[in-house]
Amino acid sequence: MNLKELATKLGLSPTTVSRALNGYPEVNEETRARVLAAAKRHNYRPNTRAIRLATGRAMAIGHVVPVSSKHEMVNPVFADFIAGAGETYLRYGYDMVLTIAPDEGEDRVYRDMRSRGIVDGVIVHGPRQRDPRIPLLREIGIPFVVHGRSTGTDEPYSWLDVNNRRAFQRATEFLLDLGHRRLALINGLEFMDFAIRRRTGYLDALASRGIMQDPALMFSDEMTEFNGYRAARAMLALPDPPTAFLVSMMIPGLGVRRAVEEMGLKVGRDVSIIIHDDELSYFSNGEDVPIYTATRSSVREAGRQAAEMLIQIISNPETGPLERLLEADLIIGQSTGPAPRRDRAAERQGP
Amino acid sequence: MNLKELATKLGLSPTTVSRALNGYPEVNEETRARVLAAAKRHNYRPNTRAIRLATGRAMAIGHVVPVSSKHEMVNPVFADFIAGAGETYLRYGYDMVLTIAPDEGEDRVYRDMRSRGIVDGVIVHGPRQRDPRIPLLREIGIPFVVHGRSTGTDEPYSWLDVNNRRAFQRATEFLLDLGHRRLALINGLEFMDFAIRRRTGYLDALASRGIMQDPALMFSDEMTEFNGYRAARAMLALPDPPTAFLVSMMIPGLGVRRAVEEMGLKVGRDVSIIIHDDELSYFSNGEDVPIYTATRSSVREAGRQAAEMLIQIISNPETGPLERLLEADLIIGQSTGPAPRRDRAAERQGP
DNA sequence: TGCGGCGTCCAAAGCGGTTTGAACGATTCT
DNA sequence: AGAATCGTTCAAACCGCTTTGGACGCCGCA
Missing domain, CATH: 3.40.50.2300 (Response regulator)
Structure with missing residues (x-):
């Protein structure tokens, strides 16, 4: 069931149905109710691929998991952080896409993400001293939030860290x-x-x-x-x-x-x-x-909050760099x- | 830089450029070389959102991480499995999308995935006895591979497990x-x-x-x-x-x-x-x-192999259920x- | 000479949504 | 009464790619 079919079934144009579904004001409330009911009845879900192309937004956040090529280590902290972030994404309707990046080839991974347009922003994991990803992402122009900070980086950026x-x-x-x-x-x-x-x-x-x-x-x-x-x-x-x-x-x-x-x-x-x-x-x-x-x-709570910060930055690009320092008990x-x-x-x- | 612009710059039609890039045979090798060179020079990357809509394929695999709502546990095995699977996806050009699912609401999560069309297949984690997800996914019609098996499930399905x-x-x-x-x-x-x-x-x-x-x-x-x-x-x-x-x-x-x-x-x-x-x-x-x-x-190796099985199933739908049993040393x-x-x-x- | 086949290339029609610009009847204002 | 405004709806363009169905020139064959 796609939009056109649903519209036909209702005797309406796709335009109106789309607007009804997305809460636009210029549609009669009675019509909206009808549309909503029909959508539910036929279990209609808009095709995400189409939405993404039409709106130009990916409605997805990227997490690049650095895997040290030497040790092949995946930090177990990562799983709990992801779980926290995932909760937030679920609430806001975002998807989460994960990429494993050997730490030499990170540049390409981020640039590709940008040009292929598969994410609206990324969370940076495991920041190092003077982390090159920060200037890189800023240059590429992808919104990002760092989980942690990067000593030696002067330019402002968004981060969430424990003290x-x-x-x-x-x-x-x-x-x-x-x-x-x-x-x-x-x-x-x-x-x-x-x-x-x-x-x-x-x-x-x-x-x-x-x-x-x-x-x-x-x-x-x-x-x-x-x-x-x-x-x-x-x-x-x-x-x-x-x-x-x-x-x-x-x-x-x-x-x-x-x-x-x-x-x-x-x-x-x-x-x-x-x-x-x-x-x-x-x-x-x-x-x-x-x-x-x-x-x-709690690293899980950190995940929840970092995700929220990023979504805020994405939905309001005016937002300046956000910083949040959590105290440990x-x-x-x-x-x-x-x-x-x-x-x-x-x-x-x-x- | 998008396809149309690239085509204009080359004095070709988007059709030909697309074909040249994707290795179709009906394009002159000399032309193909020109196109490839121009693409590289202008650092052209096709827009994934558009490809996905046009082809109907998501080029992405879903992993649904069950998080027991009682304990909020995220299995640490998961991180390493993901790392393994991620390597495979990287090689085959797939993305990995992760969803956190509270174990009551799993149905909806899978159905949504299907109707929104964001993944071509899923890996099922943490199978239980007579796991309801197996008949569910089969009914929905998403290709899947189970990491583990499900005692009590009679119908055939694809799995990879340790003995x-x-x-x-x-x-x-x-x-x-x-x-x-x-x-x-x-x-x-x-x-x-x-x-x-x-x-x-x-x-x-x-x-x-x-x-x-x-x-x-x-x-x-x-x-x-x-x-x-x-x-x-x-x-x-x-x-x-x-x-x-x-x-x-x-x-x-x-x-x-x-x-x-x-x-x-x-x-x-x-x-x-x-x-x-x-x-x-x-x-x-x-x-x-x-x-x-x-x-x-190695659970990481399991991830690599499970991902490969799933990609094989996706790219060749004729493939019957695949089963792989790994022996532990x-x-x-x-x-x-x-x-x-x-x-x-x-x-x-x-x- | 005429015709089928081949090698290349292109125009246009999708994919399934969103969004712009306009239509149209009903209501309000002058 | 006629114009302006409002509320509601729709047709069509568009997002950036793939893919279908030709078009065109050239070659080989009968």
Whole structure:
């Protein structure tokens, strides 16, 4: 059933039917009711392909998933973000189109999107320092919202981010207040913007208490369970091992825990752990009592909001760059406790 | 730059230009070369919206992500599957459109897809027993491939699945051979087809060795880290605790490990664990030596292959239902070992 | 010489909607 | 009463491509 058929059945012109369906004012309310009823009765749905050609709008948002060609990693955060964004799209009648882009060929992917006209805007995932996609998209002229930010980019752009620096600063201070002095940072890849900010927060907190940073306690790589394990294992074998870990994500956090327990130590007593909790659906941080002390911010909610920002920008091109900074909660769980004796004793003896 | 402009610039008709670009034989090779050169020079890309309307094909594949409205869970397996499928789509020039569907309203989502004409086919994720989507899609007339199978569905349909029954049967036998007699099964939700098959494999192996199943050792829920932890914790507190666990996924497997170690037991010595390893990018099962003994099958590869099957079905509608069963490897890691003494002693004493 | 066939190319008709410009009767205003 | 306005409807153009049904010149064959 297409528009013309429906119009014929109603004894009306396609023009009128189209207008009735789309809520234009110049159609008799009685007629509109008839049209609406008939459309429902015949289960009429306008053909999206035709609408898109006629209006020039794609009614679709693109998500380009960067897949590092080296590691073939797909960030699990991505699935929950998408789920959140998808909810928003559903509400506003947008479709979501996903493209997998090996990180060398991203240019072409974005340019193609533009010239083929398959999306009205894109969400940029996993921004890096001075991310080249930002000037690129601006040049191409596709509306976009970045999930995260890009240190070193001066021109304004729309973004939604968690206050990563503050979150890790607070978490670090929390551990310092508990008496910890040897704090390890298990971070993501440090060309990723979020990782830079987290490290900054960590270093700021250390500096403000006059504690020297120790490169041996700073690790940075893909945030896999195994990397968390390996890094923690190595650090715990140091002559002066850390008593606390700040970990970028629940997943490497599980690895850190595995290393700790494998060495016969107890989390929350011998070693403290704070993770960043994106509230991924398969990694609930306990039920009533959180397992991990964590900086928490829902990535799903971020998806919902980023999508809304983008739709707003698309539907009103006058809209200037939109910025939204979400604060992470610091929630206290069972994975942190006072620094263990030995360390405090060592500290009393002084250097 | 659109087709008409390009044609004018070349002094040709749009017809000829279109044909030259699309490789039709009735155009002079010299002309074709000119057209191709001009297209490249002006960076011409045909407008996808127009192609779609004109050809009636969407050149897009739909993925409907079921999000259980109760738990808001997005299976992390999904991200890697998508990545695999996306690679295939890229090669064949298809786009991927994603829809989030609350599991009550799935009907409407699929019907809409059809009548709006935005996809040429869909991949069905997370099939359940006697899944209603299979007859639905067949009725609607959208080509589809199921990732997994649906027990209880008689009519033929296209699917790609891992041999879950066999994988878990072999894993169970492997543990039995090691002398274990109290085997726990930490399974996914048992209305999900894969979970049913895994349980069947587990039970078959037990039965063939004359070992009674024990409902207290069978757990079934969402495969979260926390659920794995909780279930293992409870089982290990039983008067007659299991000495080995079969776990549906790496993620709850991490939870099981956490429970085991928290009780002061050692994985691979006191308690054996076998997981199913989907080779998710963020859950590499160790590097040289696998951490977990596992039944292994790449979900990313499954995505690649399922996408190829669907494209084949779409481009050749004569193709009958396609079926592909992937076998999982059983790889031996550090998480399994002979049943501990106490258990074997008890066994020697007999019942 | 006449005709069918072949190689190239083009005009025009879709695809299924939206949107512009105009028609037309009824109502209001002067 | 005639003009202007309003409310409602429609015909036709258009979005940018594909595809059908010729057109045209040239060659080979009878």
